[in-house]
Amino acid sequence: MFILEKGIDVPIQEMSLQNGEHKTEEFRAKNPLGQVPLLELTDGTYVSESVSICRYLEECYPEKPLFGTTPAERAHIDMWQRRMELRVFIPAVEYGHHTHPFFAPRIKQFPDWGASNREVIEATYDWLEQELRSRPFIYGESFTIADITGFNGVQLAEVWGIGIQNRGNLAKWRDGINARESARVVRYAPRAS
Numbered sequence: 001m002f003i004l005e006k007g008i009d010v011p012i013q014e015m016s017l018q019n020g021e022h023k024t025e026e027f028r029a030k031n032p033l034g035q036v037p038l039l040e041l042t043d044g045t046y047v048s049e050s051v052s053i054c055r056y057l058e059e060c061y062p063e064k065p066l067f068g069t070t071p072a073e074r075a076h077i078d079m080w081q082r083r084m085e086l087r088v089f090i091p092a093v094e095y096g097h098h099t100h101p102f103f104a105p106r107i108k109q110f111p112d113w114g115a116s117n118r119e120v121i122e123a124t125y126d127w128l129e130q131e132l133r134s135r136p137f138i139y140g141e142s143f144t145i146a147d148i149t150g151f152n153g154v155q156l157a158e159v160w161g162i163g164i165q166n167r168g169n170l171a172k173w174r175d176g177i178n179a180r181e182s183a184r185v186v187r188y189a190p191r192a193s
């Protein structure tokens, strides 16, 4: 989604997680965590972690900035991106991991921990509902990395059945992001509500 928003051309190699292509010795030599995404730099090194990859691309291709341009803007956008990551995206990951039957044979589940993450998401949604009364995007008047992280977190929560319910401002924001051309590569939700 970030690459499409930037309008840059980055060669993409898709991998089958189902076939365990990310767990081979060859792949682990590039990322010992055996996870995607992974970016190969021109100097032959590799960077994993989605947001680190986005930051690198932003520095290489500063046009259409998604992390801000001034020191103040960068700090604010980083703050909101972290909030979306820590209070929506990661809690959605944790909720799924610790409550969904799919993960039961894969990881040791702690359902109470799962439930507490749902509370974090719901509280954040209540807060965002207020924040979005007066602006169209997570940070101000323009689309940023914080919208990408937030949107993907909201979608993931929806997959596990945590909807945004009757929070109208949040729904309007989500639907606006969902309608962007770039969202086609991450859009997968049957809406929980």
Ligand SMILES: N[C@@H](CCC(=O)N[C@@H](CS)C(=O)NCC(=O)O)C(=O)O
Binding pocket: 017, 022, 034, 035, 036, 037, 048, 049, 050, 051
């Ligand atoms: N913190 C990493 C998380 C990467 C991650 O969880 N990737 C998933 C796919 S979205 C993965 O590779 N899962 C397979 C696994 O962990 O075995 C990032 O932000 O890039």
